[in-house]
Amino acid sequence: MEFEKAYEKAVEDNILPGYALMAGNKNGKVLYSGARGMQSLRDASSRPFQLDTICAIASMTKLMTAVAALQCVEAGLLELDKPVSDLLPEIGKYGIITGFDDEKNEATMVPNSTPITLRMLLSHTNGHEYDWFNPLLMKWRASRGEMPWVGPTVEQKSTLPLIFEPGTSFRYGAGSDWAGKLVEKATGKSLEAFMAERIWGPLGIKDITFYPKKRDDMADRMATISTLNEKGEGPAVDAPDFDILFGGTECLGGGGGFASMEGYFAFLQAVLRKDRSLLNDLSWTELFKPQLNEQCKKAFNDYLKSSPLHSQYLGMCIPTDLEKTWSFAGMICEKGQRGRMSDGSIFWGGVPSMTWYLDFEAGICGVAACQIIPPMSPSVLALHEQFQREMYQKFSGAK
Template sequence: MGAFEEKIKKLCADRELPGIILLARDNGGHFQYTETFGHKNPTEPIDLDATFWLASCTKLLTTIAVLQCVESGQIKLDDDVSSVLTELKDIEILTGFRDGTDSPILKKAENKINLRHLLTHSAGFGYDHDERYQRWSASRIALGQEEDLSLLGKISKPLLFEPGTSWEYGYSLEWVGVLVTRLSAMSLEQYMQKHIWDPLGIHNITFHPEKKPFVKNNLVKMSRRGGNPTFGLPIRNEEKVEWLDETVFDLSTLDEYGGGGLTGSATEFMEILQSIGRNDGKLLTSAIVDEMFTPQLTGAAAKAYQDGIALPHMQDVFASHKAGTRVNWGLGGMMVLEDEETGRTSGTLSWSGMPNLLWSIDRNAGLNLFYASNVLPAGDFKSGSVQRWFEKKMYMRFQESGWFAREWKGT
């Protein structure tokens, strides 16, 4: 075990980090890195059987599912989705509130929402924590409207801007999941089992861990850095990681959230990354994989996303990028448009999950990485430092192995 591994082992032993799994695979089957560190609960060491709440890593699988529907001719990327998602037919935009009240000001959207908008978070949906949605919900409750806690009830909200004109992270992929179920006449679980998991021999990823004993019994216990909120921006401090008893996401829900509902194996999630990275045709054709790795945002939407990574609260957190790094959005995740000092090459596709998980597919270098943990809050600073160190080490070792697909320009 090298100095890198010894350092991570000590961080976990000192409760600076919870249990983590670090995975790296190249597309040719020559380079492989697999390590576990720390504990999955207060008494059991983590191992490769460990399963995680995958949170927003779910979005990649939901994207793959709907792109399969595109390939089969059921829908096109630029089609108006309201022909299937009829709830969106006359959707309104929340433009503000009447003075001194929570009474919303709404106007009908002029642009139609297409599938590309949903896949790139440029449709106009946000998440519940947005203060505008909280005020909108308060106004409905004040009028005596009962809160609908079903999936459709939670995601049926007004837009925050005209479709295609800005960028906001939100419920778009939940709507994509609903779209897949209606196009296929299958549940999202059934669809992914047949069209994603079975082709790759995956058994331990699911929306319903209570129905898969292996997934449920090996689930990593959620943790949180002391002194930090469960939700919200991370606080930079030196407090230890503590185990949580409360539930962050209801894993027993019958609803299948396409934007964040999956639980499963880190090693099996890597199988999906490798399939896309290798472009092996098991999940998608070469043409649609190329589209995934094509920058999708233009104009004001591209600027809104680019400006977002430079915000002060986005610096040095988990899964962050240096201010000024050129970025865009592909289909399934964000894209860097220039080489980064950790080793990532221009065109790498990646995204994270709320409790500090991060996947990346670097087609140019031929390397796929997955950092898996379940610690809160999102953006944990210490997890971010370790993740960037892990990434840099993997690119260095991959280069040293002689199988690196192109000359590395990092340091």
């Protein structure tokens, strides 16, 4: 296949140290699986990148957290539209940041009047934005002698001023981290324990965890992060000082997972087939349906177009003229793209240029794994697009 040649050339040209790809259909069939390259560029490593290589999956964790949260809703432990402040008193406590006085080195805040709900957390309409995306929040962090998104706990990383009234706009932030914390509060279990019991266990998956360093069986299968230069050009080199968790020690529902692609793909395929061992039919419908009203949807699409970084990192290099919205599962492309995907396909990915997709009309899903930064590097995402296109053209019947 042509995409295989493109990936192989990227490995030979030292753009991509290693990768794993899997695609399948809703009937449980694996349509393609393959891996090549090395799992690490560190001197002592010689292990090839394989389907059982353990990767930091970053924001690909969010899909699992959304499923876990809806499991709690099904069980009556949480409600989508109930304020979360009783279980998460830290969230939103600073109000909304409206400006910053450089002379006084202090932020201007106003109270928010709308309570934050689980629905807002899973939809990124809760008022939060990752601090490293927002200049005002970066100034606020610096005024307190703090670094962005650094610290062991969700509270330390993500107790931030809001940047808009909850429910009125869209920004990409730590909603899934807070949702994971909400699951822990509601169940009395760690997110690791809850997902092992309710998601990974029922699917027979052993290679997903928040704590790979505690797993002796993963020690020699851990991939490491490599980096291209700031322009996304090779050769890739080892990035030994890059900590993808930035000091995190808790289960981070928004980005703290580690998985083999065999393991994650088994979960993704269960999502594609709407496996009833995970959720009932109503919950699957809720997971996939568009959650943004017209105002928030416009804010989302404007956000993706606001800078090349946003269209690359959050828009996943998908053309910005394709209208998008958001579901609890991830980003929905409302219209398909000829030769690539059907209307309503859902996408998301993770910092080390990782992507997954669900194409319900074509009945296929796929995941593309690697461990390369800068995040969502366009040269790597172009390879993942080629993989998706060939899977679509070969297995969906579309040409």
